[in-house]
């Protein structure tokens with residue numbers, strides 16, 4: 001569990017609990033997920049100028065034209081993933097590290113890959129601040145994902161590939177689940193379950209994400 005941080009007073013906790021109530025009203029039911037979101041302070045994942053908006057249910061900019069996803073989306077994707085109780089999870093698109101931290105509360109090990117080095121460094125620092133020791137973060141390599149640490153029984157993609165991210169499929173363990181927003185201008189939150197060499201695909205709901213890109217930014 002995350003140690004209470006200096007400077008996070010009761011006001012922030014109360015505001016956070018209001019957000020949790022709102023997520024519940026929006027249909028998030030998994031109490032484990034709601035608890036994880038209640039425990040992770042979202043304001044430390046934002047620049048100071050925006051931190052006062054941290055507990056609104058909206059996506060917020062984190063620089064480099066990237067965004068910290070809306071809490072509802074973080075909760076929803078985590079909930080879909082957690083239906084399958086994964087223990088080793090790969091996240092694609094560390095961004096601020098908020099989703100990484102939420103996952104770290106729920107599973108044994110989180111591996112997260114980011115293509116923008118300055119964002120990655122900030123996220124690493126936040127993992128240290130929160131004393132989250134079950135996360136490993138790295139800069140994107142030649143192959144999408146983190147094949148050296150595969151297989152994963154959960155994969156969460158937090159940037160949108162234009163089509164099914166084929167490179168990630170072999171990194172999924174038997175019975176493992178991948179949750180990803182797929183599409184170009186409009187995207188659909190998609191769940192993929194591996195069954196041997198077959199993949200069971202379920203389309204869930206329309207979403208909006210920044211695009212999944214190749215190459216790294218140093």
Ligand code: SAH
Pocket residue numbers: 066067068069092093094095096097098099100113114115116119140144145158159210211212213214
């Ligand atoms: N999960 C993040 C959301 C960040 S937005 C959070 O909680 O803050 C999506 C992130 O995916 C961006 O930071 C973007 O740089 C990153 N990204 C895009 N394409 C990627 C790729 N091929 N590999 C790794 N990260 C990628």
